[in-house]
Amino acid sequence: MEASRDFVYQKFCEYYRDPQTVIPLPPLPSQREFGYLMFKERFMVRHRRFETIRQLRSVLSDTIPSDVYHSIAYYENPDFDMDKKGWLGADLVFDIDADHLTTPCNKIHDEFTCTKCGFGGRGITPEICPCCEGTKFETKTWPCDVCIDTARQEAAKLLDMLEKDFGFSLDELRVFFSGHRGYHVHVESEAVHSLDAMARKEIVDYVTGLGLAVLEKAVKEKPGKSSARKFSLHNFGWNKRLKLGMQNFLLTASKEDLKAAGLKNPALLKNKEALINRCITEGRWESVSGVSGQTWLKLAEHVKDLESSKIDTVVTTDIHRLIRMNGTLHGKTGLMKMEFSAKDLQDFDPFARAVAFKKGTVKVLVSDIPEFRLGGETLGPYKNETKELPVAAAVLLICKGRAKVAN
Ligand SMILES: [Zn+2]
Ligand SMILES: [Zn+2]
Structure with missing residues (x-):
């Protein structure tokens, strides 16, 4: 191994062999599948079962993996083959990663190159190469403050929905810095264990605002005057989020913000107060001249994008997913995955605290x-x-x- 990789390997050794290193086990560890990526050999060991932290630590200090994972699922036999494991349930897990978020900085510090044809560029890595339709890329990314701030705001919206709309208490929501440039939220409550992939997809759709009925219904019933009357918003869940979001948008938007949202109607800025008081608060959507039901729908669509949380949808719906283990190192950074209290989200500084x-x-x-x-x-x-x-x-x-x- 070249000197630089060897240096990192030595540091990972020190970390996993240090008795002071804290590696908390997930709840019900004996029902979890564990897996790890071998640092030198670069292959994934899966289907391991550990009863105690001592067993796990001894394997980690012997093998020195670059990345360590455990299943979000609980199994009767976590060390058996996939189809014989006996799925008992799973935590509900959310992943927010700047890799999938549009940030003002990813055009500056992120690069990708298709391993098949060499096509490359800056910004978010595409799923499929536009030149050869290959799906494997070499990427060069960087976890900067802007990336982590962007991910943090997405996590804040998610936590708010889980608390206010789904009724979880903040104590039930375990929040982690992922070790790279994002956050994980784990819900380990008994109430979510038995949810199947379809049920989890429903939750994903809610969080991302996909197929929001209130908007779809109003759009379907266009055109004509009646469309805005059908557009009524009550005071809970997404309805409330749209109302508050539209209010905030109108209060703070500049001409450029409107333009970016595809809204060219100057009445939106001129009659802010009437729009907020009469339309949003009282629900008389067409009571301000010049602002039609269609304009409100367009604004609501835009606000939906602002208020939804950009989670990695695949992670939440996969009931067999492996997730990085708390207290272990991220192979792409050498930073720790680290838990902190949900209420500290805005103050927790991963680049200060997750340093191993x-x-x-x-x-x-x-x-x-x-x-x-x-x-x-x-x-x-x-x-x-x-x-x-x-x-x-x-x-x-x-x-x-x-x-x-x-x-
Ligand atoms: Zn290509
Ligand atoms: Zn960045």
Whole structure:
């Protein structure tokens, strides 16, 4: 193995062999499937069962994986083949990852290259290559503050829905920094265990605002004057979210915001107060001249996009999913997956708190990196420079393909 990977491997060894390292087990560990990716061999070991944290830790310190996972599902026989496991239920899990979010920065620091034909570009990695229809890409991403802030706002909307619309208490919602550039939310409550993939899809649709009945119904009944009368919003769930969202939008929107939303109607800005008081609050949607039912529908559609949470829908519907284990390292960053209280979402700083390697420095040759924060320090920008960096920063840069250990 080349020197840089070997350096990261040594650090992962130290982490998993340190008795001070905290690796909390998920609830009912003996009913979970565990899996891990071998650091050197790069293959995935699956279908492992551990009864105790001691067994697990001894395997981790012997094998030194780059990534560790456990099933969100509970099984009778977690170590059997998939079809013989005996599915007993599963946690409800949500994943929010800046990899799938449009951020103002992903055109700056994210790159992808199709491994088949070499087509490449900047921004979000496409699912299918537009040139050769290949589906495998080499990616170069970077977890920056803008990415993590974007993911955090999506997580905030999700938590708000889970609490207010679904009725979970904040204590039932376990929130984690993913170790890369996103968040995981786990609901481990008994009430969700037996939900099948279809039921989970319903929850996904709700959270993402897909097929919102109130909008679809109103659109179907167009055209004509009656459309707006059919557009009535009550004070719970998405109805309330649309009302508050439209109100906030009207209060804060600039001309440019309206344009971006495809709304060119100048009456929307001129008559803000009447629109909020008469239309949104009293439900008299066509009581302000110049603003038709169709305009309201368009605005509601736009607000739906703003208020929905951009979760990775595939993760939530997969009832056999493996999810990264709390307290283990992310192979792409060397940061820990780490739990924090749901009410601390806005204050929890992953780039300060989820740092696993707190001691020492190492000399690395950095190819190209924007300014970044880690472990309470601001570092960079660097371009083709040899630098003595804190170990955590060096591990992050090496894992991200942006640096090598200097000789
Ligand atoms: Zn291609
Ligand atoms: Zn970013």
